[in-house]
Amino acid sequence: MTFVVTENCIKCKYSDCVAVCPVDAFFEGPNFLVIDPDICIDCSLCVPECAADAIYQDTEIPPDQVEFIELNAELSKIWPNIVEVIPPPEDADEWNGVENKRPMLER
Secondary structure (H helix, E strand, O other): OOEEEOHHHOOOOOOHHHHHOOOOOEEEOOOOEEEOOOOOOOOOOOHHHOOOOOEEEOOOOOHHHOHHHHHHHHHOOOOOEOOOOOOOOOOHHHHOOOOOOHHHOOO
16 A cells, blocks of 8 residues: 545645655656655655645545555656755745646656
8 A cells, every 4th residue: 555646736736745755755847746655654644744745545546536646656756856845936836726737747
């Protein structure tokens, strides 16, 4: 099992989750973070730290977010590792909770 970053992270990219990950499993794209399922140890420390409530265990992911399991696996192999908290985008709070952001995902 692993944890997965889902759609609500898009354009929010709060990185408090990164600071608590004991195995540095997060990877950073232009407007989204992902978790490498091969590195994640299923500890769940990141879940309560996510200000966007965008992290789910892969076995408990909402049905409309299932595609993010594969996206996390794919993108974590090509994006750089992130190990420190960075400031979120200036408009992150405006995007938090906005639905249907999948088309806005930048690779």
